[in-house]
Amino acid sequence: MSVSAPHRPAEAPRSWPAPPGRPTGPRPRPSLRAPRWLGPADREVLWLYLLTRVGIWATAGAVGWLFPSDGxxxxxxSLLAPWERWDWAFYLRIARDGYFPDATGPWTVGWDNREAFLPGFPLALRAVHAVVPSWAASGALISFVAGGVAVLALARIARDRLGHADAGRRAVTYLLVSPCAVFLAAGYTESLFLALALPAWLAAQRRNWAAASILACLACSVRVTGLFLAAALALHFLLTARNRAAWRSAPWLLLPAVPPLLFSWYLHAWTGDWMAWKHSQERGWYREFHLPWEAWSHTWTAAFGHTQPTGYAFMWQAELLAMVAGVVLLAVLVRGRRWPEALYIALTLWALGTSYWYTSVPRSTLLWWPLWIALAGWSLRRRWVHGAYLYVAGPLCTTMAITFLTGRWAG
Known part of the structure; x- marks a missing residue:
């Protein structure tokens, strides 16, 4: 064989016969496509997610023009200013200053009870802020990326559960247009929790208990609801473990208990109180234990007893309605013998329904993935449900978004 020398004229490439069944002709140029693990249904869900993000941020921009703090x-x-509300201030202070800056704490007059918030989101916020200069932009970026992961996982859970190609898109639609969906875009914990909890549940459905436990462990560092998820995973394991090989994965289910134990140890080291998290909840948000009917009575009085300004009374009414929706969902899950999901919802309702009054129940509906899957299944059986939900939830979603973005109490 001879080697090519400099200035050798270009030769036409040799033509070799193509293998049987293989197309002939020039090889097509590579194109920019989504990763292979994203199927057409996944890409549709992501487009839906992006479009709703455009809508919610357009609403935030309009609020900045129409409802300025100074008339x-x-x-x-700024576009980010309307998002710096309520709980965001706690996450920001923890991420920036820590839990007990300058040796201040519950013993300090005017203490803000920031130890009521778990460290998962503030740690993520601090990590992203190392790259993104703006704290508010860092929080928005976390929620944006986490929300995309969450809707993909929700769609796959719904398709696996209902066995219908359209189930995933419908479940995601109902989540993204739900009344409190604005919190999925805010620098809050809902999106990050769902981005961990839903893949954990998906992994459990596929019997990957190591992945499910690791993700649930991370979810427990973000919200206390992660413990309810861990309980549901444990029950699901007990109901599905059929042989000795499956039971070898049982120790993984202890992993989600690690973050709460470490956080309690950390708080005890500073405050001398193993229950510092619970006591801060009681001081700041009246979350001392009350019987369920007492909590309902107190919330009913706040909602309809003309003891609160109308804006607050309206939100108490939303709390009552969300609690009723949760009880109905629990009944549906029990009737369908969906025991792990029922346990998750039951523990959530117990935690939310045994305080002095209900707080943040509407926001918690975002974390009730069985609700969105149940609605998707119902809409597939009854065609009118889809339109009816969108016509009612859409205006409520916009109302709640404007309420939050203008600095009023929401959810």
Missing amino acids: ESRRPA
């Missing part, structure tokens, strides 16, 4: 202002607030 005489000639310039709108």
Whole structure:
């Protein structure tokens, strides 16, 4: 064989016969496509997610122009300003200053009870802020990325559960247009928790207990609801473990208990109180234990007893309605013998329904993935459900978004 020399004229490439069944002709150029693990249904869900993000951020921009804090202002607030509300201030202070800056704590007058918030989201916020200069942009970025992961996992759970190609898109639609969906875009914990909890549940459905436990462990560092998820995973394991090989995975189910134990140890080291998290909840948010009917009575009085301004009374009414929806969902799950999901919802309702009054129940509906799957299944059986839900939930979603973005109490 001879080697090519400099200035050798180009030769036409040799033509070799193509293997049987293989197309001939020039090889097509590579194109920019989604990863192979994203199927057409997944890409449709992501497009839906992106479109709703455009809508919610357009609403935030409009709020900045239409409802400025100063009625005489000639310039709108920054696009990120409406998102820096309520719980965001706690996450920001923890991420920036820690839990007990300058040796302050519950013993300090005017203490903000920040130890009521678990460290998972503040740690993620601090990590992202190392790259993104703006704290508010860091929080929004976490929720944006986490929300995309969450809707993909929800769609796959719904398709596996209902066995219908359209089930995933419907479940995701109902989540993204739900009344409190604004919190999925805010620098709050809902999106990050779902991005961990839903893949954990998906892994459990596929009997990958190591992955499910690791993800649930991370979810437990974000919200206390992670413990309810861990209980549901444990029950699901007990109901599905059929042989000795499956039981070898049982120790993994202890992993989600690690973050709460470490956080309690950390708080005890600073405060001398193993129950510091619970006591901060009681001081700041009236979450001392009350019987369920007492909590209902107190919330009913706040909602309809003309003891609160109308804006707050409306939100107490939303709390009652969300609690009723949760009880109905629990009944549906029990009737369908969906015991692990029923346990998750039951523990959530018990935790939310045994305080002085209900707080953040509407926001918690975002974490009730069995609700969105149940609605998807119902809409596939009854065609009118889809339109009816969108016509009712859509305006409520916009109302709640404007309420939150203008600094009023929401969810």
